[in-house]
């Protein structure tokens with residue numbers, strides 16, 4: 094019985110360990126990716142929690158609500174970077190990205206990269222420091238976990254197409 098419980102514990106632990114961390118590879122060449130202009134880069138930054146964002150679409154309000162508290166003045170300056178071979182796909186906003194990491198939301202003031210990529214055509218998510226350290230799931234409240242990303246990027250299916258939420262403007 095004890096052995097059974099131990100085996101179950103080890104299997105569970107292995108499952109959790111395997112799940113922790115990014116679902117997509119660190120894009121080592123992200124600095125050479127193409128910056129695109131989107132509604133969010135037009136705003137320029139993710140603001141703090143006191144900002145009045147009631148005029149923005151619900152998905153943007155929810156994004157601010159999810160991330161505003163990471164530091165007192167909010168996450169701050171952002172850029173959206175697209176892997177150069179995928180810029181046309183980003184522009185047309187019709188999905189079908191090739192496997193691998195394809196898009197980055199660069200939180201410049203925090204030095205973090207929110208990364209979206211594809212595995213077998215399915216969107217996956219990860220969070221890295223600029224030097225490639227995987228900090229996905231690193232925070233205790235789970236807001237940097239792939240499932241937080243998925244809730245929005247896959248959940249707002251009327252707004253986000255195949256994991257892509259932004260649009261070139």
Ligand code: HEC
Pocket residue numbers: 131132133134152153155156157159173174196197198207208209218219220236237238239241242243244245246256257258259260
């Ligand atoms: C509550 C909603 C929400 C959550 C949660 C969220 N995002 Fe986003 N994300 C957005 C929206 C909206 C945009 C488009 C902003 C723009 O460029 O106008 C976006 C943009 C992006 C982009 C740029 C490419 C694109 O889709 O246009 C990446 C990459 C990205 N997010 C990754 C992530 C990752 C990784 C996580 C989890 C750590 C995450 N996001 C969590 C809403 C969300």
